[in-house]
Amino acid sequence: MNNKGNNIECFMLVLSSPSGAGKTALAKKLLKSDNSFNLSISVTTRTPRNGEINGKDYFFVNEKEFEKMVENNELLEFANVFSHKYGTKKDLVKKSLKNGKNVLFDIDWQGTKQLKDNIKISNQLVTVFILPPSLFELNRRLKNRALDSEQTLKKRMFEAEKEISHWVDYDYVIINDDFEKCFNDLHSIIRAEKLKKFRQISLEKFTKFST
Numbered sequence: 001m002n003n004k005g006n007n008i009e010c011f012m013l014v015l016s017s018p019s020g021a022g023k024t025a026l027a028k029k030l031l032k033s034d035n036s037f038n039l040s041i042s043v044t045t046r047t048p049r050n051g052e053i054n055g056k057d058y059f060f061v062n063e064k065e066f067e068k069m070v071e072n073n074e075l076l077e078f079a080n081v082f083s084h085k086y087g088t089k090k091d092l093v094k095k096s097l098k099n100g101k102n103v104l105f106d107i108d109w110q111g112t113k114q115l116k117d118n119i120k121i122s123n124q125l126v127t128v129f130i131l132p133p134s135l136f137e138l139n140r141r142l143k144n145r146a147l148d149s150e151q152t153l154k155k156r157m158f159e160a161e162k163e164i165s166h167w168v169d170y171d172y173v174i175i176n177d178d179f180e181k182c183f184n185d186l187h188s189i190i191r192a193e194k195l196k197k198f199r200q201i202s203l204e205k206f207t208k209f210s211t
Helices: 023-033 063-071 090-098 109-117 135-145 150-164 179-194 203-210
Strands: 012-016 037-039 042-044 075-081 084-089 102-106 125-131 172-175
Touching: 012 023, 012 109, 012 179, 023 037, 023 102, 023 179, 063 075, 063 084, 075 090, 075 109, 084 090, 084 109, 090 102, 102 109, 109 125, 125 179, 135 150, 172 179
Parallel strands: 012 102, 012 125, 037 102, 125 172
Antiparallel strands: 042 084, 075 084
8 A cells, every 4th residue: 555645655663662661652752743654543451541532542342342353353463461452453454554544553562473474464564662771760660650559560570571572573673761862763764664665656667767
């Protein structure tokens, strides 16, 4: 699929990181600054947090509804994260690509692996892992958020170390020690991906004309 009017092949950008490393803030800033992207809104079985809106932040469903989606092959990827299920609706991703929009995913390594293993879409996939400067800094950020109990915080740190071990499976890795620099690095990756020759659909006509 191509970005309408731009002759650029659309792609799917995956951002992954442990909780507190900054991927959600990066995703929000990217969506505000680059209108070529649509956010892939995840389906989840977890309870909505204060201020979260169904259909905008997540699609909130119960366990039975989620399992039915899995059985009906409605999800492009799905995973268990902190005892809750998360997944991506196939039809919404297809709709975005058909309308000439790149798709931004805010998912973990499990979902990313499923996307990469899907040969039908692997060529459209760009994966970026966001690392914290250190585990000490990550722990500090999570404490400052004041969203979790001490027990939950310990669990998040345990899961963070497992998540971080998968950075080697990603196309790009950015260390988020400075948010603006991190965002600029992400923006540079996106610009480079848009310039890849196989995504520039108009090049085929250009080369035919020039030979």
